[in-house]
Amino acid sequence: xxxxxxxxxxxxxxxxxxxxxxxxxxxxxxxxxxxxxxxxxxxxxxxxxxxxxxxxxxxxxxxxxxxxxxxxxxxxxxxxxxxxxxxxxxxxxxxxxxxxxxxxxxxxxxxxxxxxxxxxxxxxxxxxxxxxxxxxxxxxxxxxxxxxxxxxxxxxxxxxxxxxxxxxxxxxxxxxxxxxxxxxxxxxxxxxxxxxxxxxxxxxxxxxxxxxxxxxxxxxxxxxxxxxxxxxxxxxxxxxxxxxxxxxxxxxxxxxxxxxxxxxxxxxxxxxxxxxxxxxxxxxxxxxxxxxxxxxxxxxxxxxxxxxxxxxxxxxxxxxxxxxxxxxxxxxxxxxxxxxxxxxxxxxxxxxxxxxxxxxxxxxxxxxxxxxxxxxxxxxxxxxxxxxxxxxxxxxxxxxxxxxxxxxxxxxxxxxxxxxxxxxxxxxxxxxxxxxxxxxxxxxxxxxxxxxxxxxxxxxxxxxxxxxxxxxxxxxxxxxxxxxxxxxxxxxxxxxxxxxxxxxxxxxxxxxxxxxxxxxxxxxxxxxxxxxxxxxxxxxxxxxxxxxxxxxxxxxxxxxxxxxxxxxxxxxxxxxxxxxxxxxxxxxxxxxxxxxxxxxxxxxxxxxxxxxxxxxxxxxxxxxxxxxxxxxxxxxxxxxxxxxxxxxxxxxxxxxxxxxxxxxxxxxxxxxxxxxxxxxxxxxxxxx
Ligand code: IVH
Numbered sequence: 229x230x231x232x233x234x235x236x237x238x239x240x241x242x243x244x245x246x247x248x249x250x251x252x253x254x255x256x257x258x259x260x261x262x263x264x265x266x267x268x269x270x271x272x273x274x275x276x277x278x279x280x281x282x283x284x285x286x287x288x289x290x291x292x293x294x295x296x297x298x299x300x301x302x303x304x305x306x307x308x309x310x311x312x313x314x315x316x317x318x319x320x321x322x323x324x325x326x327x328x329x330x331x332x333x334x335x336x337x338x339x340x341x342x343x344x345x346x347x348x349x350x351x352x353x354x355x356x357x358x359x360x361x362x363x364x365x366x367x368x369x370x371x372x373x374x375x376x377x378x379x380x381x382x383x384x385x386x387x388x389x390x391x392x393x394x395x396x397x398x399x400x401x402x403x404x405x406x407x408x409x410x411x412x413x414x415x416x417x418x419x420x421x422x423x424x425x426x427x428x429x430x431x432x433x434x435x436x437x438x439x440x441x442x443x444x445x446x447x448x449x450x451x452x453x454x455x456x457x458x459x460x461x462x463x464x465x466x467x468x469x470x471x472x473x474x475x476x477x478x479x480x481x482x483x484x485x486x487x488x489x490x491x492x493x494x495x496x497x498x499x500x501x502x503x504x505x506x507x508x509x510x511x512x513x514x515x516x517x518x519x520x521x522x523x524x525x526x527x528x529x530x531x532x533x534x535x536x537x538x539x540x541x542x543x544x545x546x547x548x549x550x551x552x553x554x555x556x557x558x559x560x561x562x563x564x565x566x567x568x569x570x571x572x573x574x575x576x577x578x579x580x581x582x583x584x585x586x587x588x589x590x591x592x593x594x595x596x597x598x599x600x601x602x603x604x605x606x607x608x609x610x611x612x613x614x615x616x617x618x619x620x621x622x623x624x625x626x627x628x629x630x631x632x633x634x635x636x637x638x639x640x641x642x643x644x645x646x647x648x649x650x651x652x653x654x655x656x657x658x659x660x661x662x663x664x665x666x667x668x669x670x671x672x673x674x675x676x677x678x679x680x681x682x683x684x685x686x687x688x689x690x691x692x693x694x695x696x697x698x699x700x701x702x703x704x705x706x707x708x709x710x711x712x713x714x715x716x717x718x719x720x721x722x723x724x725x726x727x728x729x730x731x732x733x734x735x736x737x738x739x740x741x742x743x744x745x746x747x748x749x750x751x752x753x754x755x756x757x758x759x760x761x762x763x764x765x766x767x768x769x770x771x772x773x774x775x776x777x778x779x780x781x782x783x784x785x786x787x788x789x790x791x792x793x794x795x796x797x798x799x800x801x802x803x804x805x806x807x808x809x810x811x812x813x814x815x816x817x818x819x820x821x822x823x824x825x826x827x828x829x830x831x832x833x834x835x836x837x838x839x840x841x842x843x844x845x846x847x848x849x850x851x852x853x854x855x856x857x858x859x860x861x862x863x864x865x866x867x868x869x870x871x872x873x874x875x876x877x878x879x880x881x882x883x884x885x886x887x888x889x890x891x892x893x894x895x896x897x898x899x900x901x902x903x904x905x906x907x908x909x910x911x912x913x914x915x916x
Contacts, residue, residue: 237282244275248291264566264621264636273317293549302460303380306371308359309418310478313376314550315352315533315557321512324534327556328508331536334545334553344507345536348484349514351501352531352557353473355424356454358386362417365396365494372457376550385457388466389423397495413494414479421474421496423457425449426526428852428889429469443611447633448564448623449528471527473499483537501525504537515558522560526891528625531559563625566636567591569618572603572651576659576682578690579766580674581667584609584651586620586632594624601630605670609651617648628888657682678718678816685711687764691719695770695856695911696762697751701744709733718816719762720823722748752827756783756834757915759824763817766807771861774914775799776808777834778868783821787812799864844870846882849897852890854907862907865914877902885910 232240248271254262272292279286286292318324331345332338357373370386371379386392396413425433430449437445446452456465474488474496481487485504492498501521503514515532522529536542536554545553571587584603591598601622603609612635614620624630654664657674659682667673674680678687685707692702699722710716715729725748730741754762760783761773768776779797780786786808794805811817848871850859857865862885863873877884877896884897884904897904905913 232278232281234282234285237278238285241275241278241282241285244271244278245291247271248275252291262636264564266562266564266621267566276316303382303458306359306369306374306379306381308371308373308377308379311376312357312359312373312379312420313547313552315555316548316551317531317557317559319559324508324512324556324558327534331541331545331554335541345541346483346504346506346538347508347511348488348535348537349503349505349511349518350475350533350535351499351518351525351529352533352559353422353424353475353499354450354528354530355422356450356457358382358421358423358457358472360386360392360419360421362396362413362419364415365398365413367392367394380458382457384462385459385465386423388462389470389472391471391497393495397493418478419474419491419496420476420478421472423453423470423472424527425453425456426469426471426891427528428526428891431853431889433468443607445633447621448625471497473497475499475533481539483539484535484542485537487539508534511558515560519560523888526889528563529560530562531557533557561592561595563594564621564623564633565591565593566619566621569614569616569620569632572609572614572616574654574658576657576674576680576686578683578686578764580657580676580680580683582654582657582664582672582674584653586614588620588622591622593622593630596624598622598624598630601632603632606653606672607670615648615650659683681711684717688716688719688722690764691762692722692751693762696758697754698758699744699751700747701740702747706733706744718820718823720820720827720829723752723824723827723829752829754829754831756831759783759829759831760786763811763821765811767804768808769857769861770911771857771865771914772800772804775861775864775868780834782833783831787818798867799860841870843882846871847874847880848872849874849877849881849884849893851884851893852887854885854887856907856911862910865910869914 248268251263251268251271275290276292279290279292318327328345332342359371359373359379360367361369361371367387368383369381370383370392371381373379387394396417398413427449430446430452433452434445437443446455452468453470456468456470459465474491476484477487477491479487479490481490485502488498488502501518505511505514511532511534515534518529518532534556536545542552542554547553568589569586570589572584573587575583575585577583584606586601586603588599588601603612603614612620612632614632614635619636620632621634621636622630623633653672656662657664657676657680660674660676660680662674662676662680664672665675674683676683678684688707688711689704691697692699692707702722707716710725710733713733715725716722725745727741727745730736730744731738756777757770757774760768760776761770775797776786780789789809791802791805791809794800794808795802797805800808843866848866850862850873854862866873871882874881877893877900879900879902881897881900881902884893884902885907886894886897886904887907894904896902
């Protein structure tokens with residue numbers, strides 16, 4: 229902040245206040261925000277930053293001096309016993325060190341050898357803050373935070389959330405406490421915490437919403453939770469996967485962590501990731517470990533909350549206008565950001581499918597810079613109402629591919645004046661100019677086949693990939709060059725490449741050429757499943773390739789199989805069988821296989837017997853999303869090895885394969901000590 233003058237700060241502060249007030253009024257009075265929350269937060273955070281650096285510019289009418297949203301109309305208003313504050317944010321290590329330094333200064337602890345403060349560290353749940361009022365142990369009222377002083381009564385909705393006790397548990401565990409009085413639930417107890425939606429529940433709900441008539445989906449779990457709580461009809465909330473974690477209470481106690489323990493004993497759900505540590509360095513370690521775990525949690529978090537644990541010290545430290553001095557939110561990289569769609573281009577896949585891809589103004593989201601996002605198909609574009617030039621919200625959460633979740637309202641309506649333009653499917657392939665045909669309900673396909681360089685590149689890339697022939701060093705850049713220079717027309721041409729050919733390529737030295745030739749040579753001894761997968765037959769993934777190899781044993785037998793025989797293979801349905809038959813009926817494809825043989829590629833007969841009883845007698849369970857194969861393929865592959873695949877976890881389960889979004893089945897497996905592996909683990913096992 230040292231690099232900005234008082235005059236510059238005055239201007240910027242003025243400007244920020246004007247913008248924030250404008251957005252506040254759009255949001256609260258007209259319910260029509262013009263910018264996404266992430267952008268609003270950025271303006272707000274910058275204003276807080278400037279006002280902190282230049283306290284002389286802070287005025288009582290600054291929007292930062294208002295605690296939060298105005299209460300919603302249509303709900304009874306609730307006054308909180310003690311205001312519900314928010315947290316100041318820090319974004320890096322130094323900020324956190326400063327936080328501790330400020331605390332020590334305020335507490336007049338100058339001795340450098342003094343013990344550092346004890347902190348309670350917790351995940352910052354990205355949900356909706358609520359206050360629960362218990363009287364004589366009974367849930368009497370639930371309210372949103374509102375503006376911090378007054379919130380809305382949402383008792384009817386909160387009562388539908390299973391993890392929130394309607395009656396607190398005052399039985400048992402009395403003897404565990406030194407003083408029985410402290411165990412007693414106070415006559416009036418206000419508990420605070422976060423209502424959130426599970427990630428897995430959100431994904432399932434959105435999948436269903438996508439299939440509904442209007443196809444409208446929810447942007448993120450927090451919005452979906454907040455929307456449910458703001459309904460007058462409690463049946464909406466009852467149907468949504470909402471949960472609760474308590475994070476504080478208006479109650480007497482010595483330490484924050486002690487109060488949480490007490491809440492836990494009374495039956496309130498607490499976050500299992502919380503920890504008590506000493507000194508800011510340990511807080512940082514905590515935050516980093518939590519960040520590393522972020523993607524595995526079944527709820528979204530946007531940071532770690534660091535709180536001074538001693539209540540006495542908390543009271544001594546006190547609060548500012550809207551935030552306590554004894555706590556901080558250590559923010560993680562945002563998983564949503566807004567950016568602009570500069571263009572939409574069309575990519576041609578291995579089998580000719582044409583996929584629209586948005587070229588974005590680069591934006592930092594979910595910890596990485598993103599400049600492209602797949603739009604999947606034309607239906608997706610229509611559903612979003614997307615036009616080139618639109619401002620959009622991009623989301624990259626849980627380590628998944630970035631996705632455009634919505635167009636920022638107001639920009640598409642103003643399309644004409646903003647100069648945005650409509651997105652149309654091409655009539656001809658961008659790579660080979662062959663006509664584009666509609667294939668089925670939503671897909672479009674280039675009709676060029678092997679004459680299309682884009683399809684050739686994709687086929688070659690696929691053929692060389694790790695799960696197929698695994699030719700190390702034959703990556704994207706090289707594939708591009710080989711196809712563009714017409715050195716490789718079909719995948720079989722890889723085995724005709726000589727050293728001189730390679731040396732003519734960009735950035736190819738003597739040594740790399742030798743290495744590549746060695747890798748190509750090594751790949752000549754392959755296996756039938758790898759070859760079948762590598763040929764790129766439509767719909768045939770790794771698991772199906774394995775099932776086919778297991779069933780037929782040799783390529784000759786597979787090539788002779790008719791539609792009916794193909795449908796005998798575990799998990800091969802009529803459509804896939806047709807694709808396979810169609811592939812081998814094509815003379816061009818037969819020629820490629822012949823050339824592969826001639827050029828020294830070998831694949832021994834697949835020994836079905838030796839592997840097929842490897843998992844005999846075992847019961848496996850699949851849960852969560854699988855990314856490289858469908859669930860049916862995984863099931864077929866396991867069955868091919870003799871395993872039974874079941875839908876529920878019990879003591880008898882041998883192993884659970886858990887993908888992202890796994891929920892109760894994974895919990896149960898962990899509880900019962902059943903072995904759990906991920907998709908990669910399964911693939912490795914299938915290959916071995
Ligand atoms: S403590 C005075 N603890 O973060 C301290 N807040 O800006 C008040 N939040 O909307 C909050 N997880 O709802 C606290 N473990 C946690 C939290 C948490 C999420 C939310 C809270 C509030 C915002 C703070």
